[in-house]
Amino acid sequence: MAIKQPDPSRRPAPQALADVLSKLAARFGNRYSANETIRQQHGHTLTWTQNQPPDAVVWPQSTDETAEIVRICAAACVPVIPYGAGTSLEGHVNAPYGGVCIDLTQMKRIVAVHAEDLDCVVEAGVTRKELNDYLRDQGLFFPIDPGADASLGGMASTRASGTNAVRYGTMKDNVLALTVVTAAGDIIRTAGRAKKTSAGYDLTRLYVGAEGTLGVITELTLRLQGIPEAISGGVCPFPNVKAACDATILTIQTGLPVARIELLDALQVQAVNAWSKLDLPETPMLLVEFHGTEAGVAEQSERFGEIAAEFGGGPFRWATKPEERSRLWQARHDAYWASCGLAPGKKAFSTDICVPISRLAECVEETRKDIDATGLLAPMVGHVGDGNFHLIVLLDPDDSDELVKVEAFLERLVRRGLAMEGTCTGEHGIGQAKRKYMGEEHTPATLAAMRAIKQALDPSGIMNPGKLGEV
Numbered sequence: 001m002a003i004k005q006p007d008p009s010r011r012p013a014p015q016a017l018a019d020v021l022s023k024l025a026a027r028f029g030n031r032y033s034a035n036e037t038i039r040q041q042h043g044h045t046l047t048w049t050q051n052q053p054p055d056a057v058v059w060p061q062s063t064d065e066t067a068e069i070v071r072i073c074a075a076a077c078v079p080v081i082p083y084g085a086g087t088s089l090e091g092h093v094n095a096p097y098g099g100v101c102i103d104l105t106q107m108k109r110i111v112a113v114h115a116e117d118l119d120c121v122v123e124a125g126v127t128r129k130e131l132n133d134y135l136r137d138q139g140l141f142f143p144i145d146p147g148a149d150a151s152l153g154g155m156a157s158t159r160a161s162g163t164n165a166v167r168y169g170t171m172k173d174n175v176l177a178l179t180v181v182t183a184a185g186d187i188i189r190t191a192g193r194a195k196k197t198s199a200g201y202d203l204t205r206l207y208v209g210a211e212g213t214l215g216v217i218t219e220l221t222l223r224l225q226g227i228p229e230a231i232s233g234g235v236c237p238f239p240n241v242k243a244a245c246d247a248t249i250l251t252i253q254t255g256l257p258v259a260r261i262e263l264l265d266a267l268q269v270q271a272v273n274a275w276s277k278l279d280l281p282e283t284p285m286l287l288v289e290f291h292g293t294e295a296g297v298a299e300q301s302e303r304f305g306e307i308a309a310e311f312g313g314g315p316f317r318w319a320t321k322p323e324e325r326s327r328l329w330q331a332r333h334d335a336y337w338a339s340c341g342l343a344p345g346k347k348a349f350s351t352d353i354c355v356p357i358s359r360l361a362e363c364v365e366e367t368r369k370d371i372d373a374t375g376l377l378a379p380m381v382g383h384v385g386d387g388n389f390h391l392i393v394l395l396d397p398d399d400s401d402e403l404v405k406v407e408a409f410l411e412r413l414v415r416r417g418l419a420m421e422g423t424c425t426g427e428h429g430i431g432q433a434k435r436k437y438m439g440e441e442h443t444p445a446t447l448a449a450m451r452a453i454k455q456a457l458d459p460s461g462i463m464n465p466g467k468l469g470e471v
Contacts (some may be wrong), residue, residue, distance in 0.1 A: 054095035071185030084154025090431030096466035124153025143168035159209030166385030179219035233289035234318035245361035260289040268379035275338030283387035353417035355427025388426035
């Protein structure tokens, strides 16, 4: 999708940019690069949003080095674009006005684990899988699982959630404190390790979800969970998508403590079977998982089976061994790549909306009818336990007619979600691609408040410009 071309007048002055790049190259040596290929890799590549690379990439190894980079850039009003693992989906890491990409992947320290308090302190470049590998021997885990092995700093910046959110919440619920480098190059800490506080503004929540437009997150204090005594999971087919959604709604409304409940439509199951070499029935289905004691998960599984049966669901196919569950959930996490296999040569574009749980079945059913009427190839998968679902639209970016058709469909999708008192994005974030919907989702006064915050914390507009902060 072509996005509005950036205003060239907003690029830094050539000599000022050259001076900044020269200083960074001299200071950071082989941890600085202006190589074109590396720059392209740090632009946006995962969807149809065009790639807009930075002018250079720098790899700091500490919060102090990150602050030094920002101060050098701020002095010349050169844009700064934070970069984690590059897995974001809405153009978050593009550099529409050029500037310097701060790649945090060399900030990998797990600073401290406080097992007795169920929290830890990590640098922003640590990924969720790396943290959980480190924690496993202590009987602990970090529950937020967006699928991709994203960096924890990036997950906080985009307010990520994922398959476990229905039980454990999203990043906003699991970040206790942050260390942030501000647009002026100052270093602030937003809170301590206490599980709650009423001391001043909640700066932690302000930076969680800010998408790098207010500062660079360099360190996080995270809530942890104990690894459950027992885990029970499996798959349950349904006659149609609406039945699966209705079963999900009743499961949540009855207070059943499901840990994961994921929807795959028939086309997505077909793709998953081919990609992951599974033999699931190619019909809409729910992937479910329960955490707790042996007796607890057995009771929960039985009750869920009764609910599913009310809507024509079943028979269950339980994954009782850990390796079976891992294979099943890995297949779910590979849904994007599996979908690409449905139409080799086409581009996959992933998008999401989220609606109140009571409107989920209606929204999903209307969306499925819209897809069929439009003639698009668009598998559906969703974290339906919290009303959030995704579409992976397959298209030929060189086919202008198909592009028009897809763009019109996406407009209808977002407006359908907003009309049901939902949101244009449940977890992908705004970035560049969904910025245009902010005016439809929020009132003018709300947007004015957001602009005031941006102006106060980033008066020169150097922090990840052209994204969420410019609403």
